[in-house]
Amino acid sequence: MSTRKIIVLNGHPGQMSLSKSLSEAYAGAARESGHQVRYHDLSQMRFDMDYGEGGYKNTKPLEPELEAFLADLEWAEHVVLATPLWWGAIPAKLKGLFDRALLPGRAFDSRNTNFLGLPAPLLKGRTARVLMTSDTPAMLLGLFYSNAIKKVLARQILGFVGIKPARFSTFAPATGAEGDRVRKWLRKAAQMGAKAA
Template sequence: MRVAIVFNHPYEGSFGNAILNAITKGLNGANHEVDLMHLDKDGFNPVMSKADLKAFVEHKPIDPQVIDYNERLKKADHLIFVFPIWWDLMPAMTKGFIDRVLAPGVVYDHHPRGFGLVPLLKNMKSVTIITTMNKPKIMYSLLIGNLIRKAMLRSVFKTMGYKNLKWISFNRIKVVSQKKRVKWLNDLEKQFSRFK
């Protein structure tokens, strides 16, 4: 199985990078093919320019990097996002990936009857979003309203018609013990070593 990972964190010593290593190790151990789109290392530009928007509307991407990401998504059986939650939402590069790469004509199309969207990534079995944040989960849920679930799972992928959507959230990152972090990483590696 081919698994595309969209990773966004500029600091190599982050817990996000440890998560990336754990899930990659698990997937590789199960002989899955991992296709990493490291937005920071790739120097991905999240800004939708006037030319990009015109190309988006015409369903003809012009940015070579966007075209490359599009082609790689078409080959993926599963899509994983890994990023930190900053100010209750995703970082700019992740948002830019959603805006510029998850494009009509590639990832989805408009329903021929004029209402709703139709998924176009025929190989895509599921989408998993893995996040880190410093807030307690209950605070993010009750006070903020689980914005990642609303924005990415419901508003983006569910609207496009994709199913098997999952969000894994690691909370209070700055204050949890090293022992707990190690357990989280070991559990992730095991989970993705059983990935189907």
């Protein structure tokens, strides 16, 4: 099996979380299997989430944590994101990271557009795995909510900058999960990490 360069982002803003445990299980197993892994923990990253008054022509300078994340995103071949599903979306701090770090010239080229006017993605050639914790089971996410969060992440964020396909693994119901259920989920994350899947 060939080794891969992997960036793992724990996208939960809290110090302790199931998302963190899943991302660490994935990263640890990937390292043990010989893959190169660079790990980022959103709860430890300090940056201004607000895009503010700046525009794409007048962007805020990236804080060191954002610059390191973006450099590792450019380095990676496979992107792993662990995130909770809150109110049908990702946490505000995680959205802030995407707002601030995925900029023209680094993530997409707004000077080079296709026939629909969409900018050329600059992060092509990378795949993604999203480890999503939720209280809504995956089947109900599709049935009641048309997998809206998956469409946003896969098409409007990751896919927009060229990271695709994005595959999803949902761990639900997450609130109050413990014992054998959590151990089973961590084993599943580790198995994916070992295969860089």
